[in-house]
Amino acid sequence: MKQYLDLCRHVMTHGTEKTDRTNTGTKSVFGYQMRFDLSEGFPLLTTKKVFLKAIIHELLWFISGDTNIKYLVDNDVRIWNEWPYEKFKKSDDYRQETMEEFVQKIKNDAEFAKKHGELGPVYGAQWRNFNGVDQLMDVIKQIKHNPDSRRIILSAWNPKDLPEMALPPCHTFMQFYVVNGELSLQLYQRSGDIFLGIPFNIASYSLFLMMVAQVTGLKPKTFVHTIGDAHIYSNHFDQVNLQLSRTPRTLPKMKINPDVKEITGFKFDDFELVDYNPYPTIKGVVAV
Ligand SMILES: Nc1nc(=O)c2c([nH]1)NC[C@@H]1CN(c3ccc(C(=O)N[C@@H](CCC(=O)O)C(=O)O)cc3)CN21
Numbered sequence: 001m002k003q004y005l006d007l008c009r010h011v012m013t014h015g016t017e018k019t020d021r022t023n024t025g026t027k028s029v030f031g032y033q034m035r036f037d038l039s040e041g042f043p044l045l046t047t048k049k050v051f052l053k054a055i056i057h058e059l060l061w062f063i064s065g066d067t068n069i070k071y072l073v074d075n076d077v078r079i080w081n082e083w084p085y086e087k088f089k090k091s092d093d094y095r096q097e098t099m100e101e102f103v104q105k106i107k108n109d110a111e112f113a114k115k116h117g118e119l120g121p122v123y124g125a126q127w128r129n130f131n132g133v134d135q136l137m138d139v140i141k142q143i144k145h146n147p148d149s150r151r152i153i154l155s156a157w158n159p160k161d162l163p164e165m166a167l168p169p170c171h172t173f174m175q176f177y178v179v180n181g182e183l184s185l186q187l188y189q190r191s192g193d194i195f196l197g198i199p200f201n202i203a204s205y206s207l208f209l210m211m212v213a214q215v216t217g218l219k220p221k222t223f224v225h226t227i228g229d230a231h232i233y234s235n236h237f238d239q240v241n242l243q244l245s246r247t248p249r250t251l252p253k254m255k256i257n258p259d260v261k262e263i264t265g266f267k268f269d270d271f272e273l274v275d276y277n278p279y280p281t282i283k284g285v286v287a288v
């Protein structure tokens with residue numbers, strides 16, 4: 001993953017110090033692009049261990065149109081928990097529960113989860129119902145029946161719905177491109193946390209490209225990742241430098257059950273990552 005280490009090096013060297021919403025402080029550049037040719041392997045970082053499990057569950061959760069953390073929590077995926085928990089702390093039902101207790105309640109009490117696990121109309125809602133439009137199904141139809149189109153677009157950025165979302169979408173806009181029986185995907189990500197978010201986003205969209213390619217009978221080609229505000233939080237500098245000191249290893253391969261022919265037909269067990277030999281995990285605090 002030379003592309004990712006180049007991004008880290010570029011922002012560490014040329015990034016401008018910039019204040020941000022979370023008051024953590026960042027080094028940031030505006031406008032950066034990476035390309036991942038999926039025939040070279042599955043682009044999951046090898047310079048630290050990345051938990052693919054969370055990525056797969058999150059993607060299946062988006063595709064299903066779900067916006068409640070219950071599905072993620074039931075599968076021990078924690079990445080979206082901070083936001084509902086912060087909101088819960090401000091509600092009348094809050095009795096000094098810790099995050100752990102909050103998570104247990106989401107798991108064990110469906111009524112509680114319904115009331116306090118909702119993130120608002122985030123990705124899943126916009127992908128499947130953007131003011132009444134099922135963009136995901138439309139995109140797949142276009143790829144199959146009008147592959148030359150330059151209008152194969154899916155947007156998660158819905159200005160009308162922004163005030164109700166826990167967090168405005170970071171991966172905002174994607175476009176598909178078909179040529180010679182091969183499918184490519186470009187993502188415009190308005191804001192990228194290079195240490196924590198970006199490794200997830202690269203893997204997630206590469207996997208999404210493979211899934212859409214499979215159900216449209218095409219070969220997955222290139223994932224193009226365009227980032228707006230590409231930043232490294234100041235409390236991640238040591239972690240990023242540690243990664244830069246590691247030599248990248250051969251990329252793993254992703255195997256997907258070839259029998260699945262519908263985008264909504266994938267299950268967690270349909271994915272198998274092989275030959276993944278990363279360096280150890282590196283911990284980092286998420287800026288909220
Ligand atoms: N500041 C910030 N950065 C992000 O990357 C981010 C947000 N906020 N808010 C929304 C989502 C949530 N995302 C997250 C949240 C947490 C981790 C995280 O803590 N990852 C650890 C452990 C993962 C695990 O528990 O399995 C990691 O080592 O990658 C990653 C992405 C990505 N997004």
Ligand SMILES: O=c1ccn([C@H]2C[C@H](O)[C@@H](COP(=O)(O)O)O2)c(=O)[nH]1
Nearest residue numbers: 021170171191192193194197198201
């Ligand atoms: O998929 C994601 C989701 C979020 N992020 C990062 C990017 C920023 O550091 C924060 C969001 O804060 P904003 O002030 O709304 O930009 O989360 C990411 O990298 N990937």
